[in-house]
Each structure stands twice: as C-alpha cells, then as structure tokens.
Amino acid sequence: MAELARSVAPPRGIEEILLETTTAAVELIPGADTAGILLVAKGGKFESHAGTTGLPHELDELQHTLQEGPCIGAAVDETIVRTDDFREESRWPAYSAAVVKIGVLSGLSLRLYTTERTAGALNLFGYEPTVWDTEAVTVGTVLAAHAASAIMAGRQDAELKSALATRDRIGQAKGIVMERFGVDDVAAFDMLRRLSQESNTPLVTVAQRVIETRG
Template sequence: MAELARSLRRDRSLEDVLAEVTSAAVELIPGVDTAGILLVKRGGFDSLAVTSDLPRELDVLQMSFQEGPCVQAALADTVVRTDDFRDEPRWPQYSPAVVEIGVLSGLSLKLYTDDLTAGALNLFGFQPRRWDVEAESIGTILAAHAAAVIVATQHEHQLNAALLTRDRIGQAKGIIMARFGVDSVRSFDMLRQLSQEANIKLIDVAQQVIDTV
C-alpha cells in the first residue's frame, strides 16, 4: 500500500496506476481471481485496468441489463457483496448470466470521484466466497487510492483545458484589438456578443476569429 501511495508522486499514467490497484487486489485479497474498474459517465462507460478480459465482459452485461453489483456500487451503495451468484436474487438477469460464464462471487466497492463520473472497483472469484472484514477493508483502501488518482487526473485535464481556453480567447481579443482599434474590455464584449447572437460557445467564436488571420 505504501508503494501504491508513492506511485501518486511519480510521473505515471492513469492507466499504469489503476493497473497496479487491480493487480494488488488480486494479490492481496484471497478469493479474487480477476478485477477491474468500471466508470459510468454521461453517455457511456469505461472498463479500466482489467486483469483479464472477463471484467470488461461483465461490465457490458451489467450496462446492457442495467443491473448488477458493479453498477449498484458505482451509482448507489458503498460496498456490494455477493458470496454466491447462484443464490443471488437481486439481479435476476445478471446473476444467471455470470454463473454461466463461471463467476460465482463478487465484491464491488464504490469510487468517490465527482458529480459527472461514478465508478466502482470490482473484484470477482471463480468460487463461492464469504467476503470477510479484511477483504472489504483492503478493497476499500484500494478503491480510495484509485478514486484519488482518477480525481487528480480529471482536475489536471480541466486545468489544461481552462488554460487552453484562456489562451485562445486572449489571442482572439488581441486580433480584434488590432483590427478594430478597441481596448481589451471592448474586444471581449464583442466576442461575447457574437457568442450570444450566434448561440455558439465563446471558445468556438474565439477560434473562428483566430482562423481568419
């Protein structure tokens, strides 16, 4: 766990760090045969850091059925345990499907990310398993680590996008100032007026101005 925490301070990709999280889950938690991370976003979902093809297949099933432990953990409950899918009545379509594939137990833990993205760390076993407090505790720590990395990456992308937007608007203002002999405030008002009248985002109007040079 200390090594995983130190990985946050290195120049590591999101995929690499999340892959370490799911690999650690398989290594540290008895009964976990495969693992993955499900992110549910507006308009779709992503299966990340899977240790085999199976978690991705299970994610597709759950999103198709709109039921299952991973979806429930991502969108609602903090921890969702299934000791034996053969006796699991909560998901009448999903449970028989995973049993047929060969998955008999599962532990899903919510990732606390942001308002636009919900996620879960999903652990699966090929045998029935009574998940104990130790398994849940280790899984919760790993889930918290994964969520921290995802949130940090999202914030970095948002910051970069904001800087790029500011730079383009600044360029467009400079072009308008030179072309029409107006000051900075007036040039921004002109951009904003164009945006409102054309019902186009301000950044897109700025890009159009830049493209005319």
C-alpha cells in the same frame, strides 16, 4: 499503499494508475482472482477500465445487457455489494446464473466516490466461493478510494489544460483585434464579448473564428 498514493501525481496516465490498483487488489485480497473498474457516466453509458484479465469487461457487458448485477449496484446505489456464492444469490437471478456458467462464483464490488456526473465501482471476482471478510472489505475500500482519487486528479488535470487552452485562444484573438482595430486589450475583449452575446456563440468559439480568419 504509500507507493500507490505517490503514483496518483501527474504525469502518470489514469489508466496506468487504475491498472496498478486492480493488480494490487488481486495481489492483496485472498479470493480475488481478477479485478476491474466499472464507470457509469451520465446517461447510463458503461465504461470498463483496468481489467487484470478480459473477464471483468465481459461481466460489465453482461450486466449492461441484463440491466442487473452487483457492479451496477455498487456504482450507482450501494457502497459495498458482496456475494460469497453466486449459486445462492437471489438479488440478480439472470446475472447470477450467467456468471456461474462462465465460472465465476463470488464477487465483491466497492463504490468509487468520484463526481455527480459519474458513478463507479472497483469489482473483484473469484472462481471459487469466497467469504469476503472484514480485512478484504477494508483493503478493497482503501483501493477503491485510491482509484477514485486517480480519476478525479486526472479530470482536474484535463479541465485545467482545457481552461488554459481556452485562455490562450482568447488571448490570441484579443491580440488580433487589438492589431486590426488599434484598440487596447480591454476594448478588444469587450468587442469579442459583445460579438459572443449578439451571435449567441460561446466566447471561445468566437475567439477561434477570429484566429482562423485573421488573414
């Protein structure tokens, strides 16, 4: 777990970290034959990540089609959703019947605490009936927290890079305006800001247009 925690630090890619997490889940949790991560973005868009095999993605697609299943429940509503034997599961009748035909008999889904915009779950599946004990749930919960940390760290890094790029574009536009009109940086920024307000256009868009048309 200490090795996984260190892996969250940039410049490691999010997908690589998530795959290490799902791989660790299969290695550490008895009964977990495959694992993946499901994210449900705002608007209901499904995203499958870091499957140790192609099966988790297939099951995510199945739940999306049927609009029922444990992964959706864990991603959106429940903290932990467990099924020891899908042949006896009554909460999602269509989904349970379908996964049994595929050969999946047990599942454990643990919610990822990410942001208000996105819900997610770490999903484990077994080819045999599995009694998911306290140790399995504990290890899974820790791994789910690790995955959530990686997702949030990656998004913060992306937002920071976007903010820096925005600041750089505005700075370039200010320099162009200063040179063209012989004004200082405060006046140049005020000109850009007023143009943004009067045209009801984001400031960064105005800045980009200034840069593109500086000739």
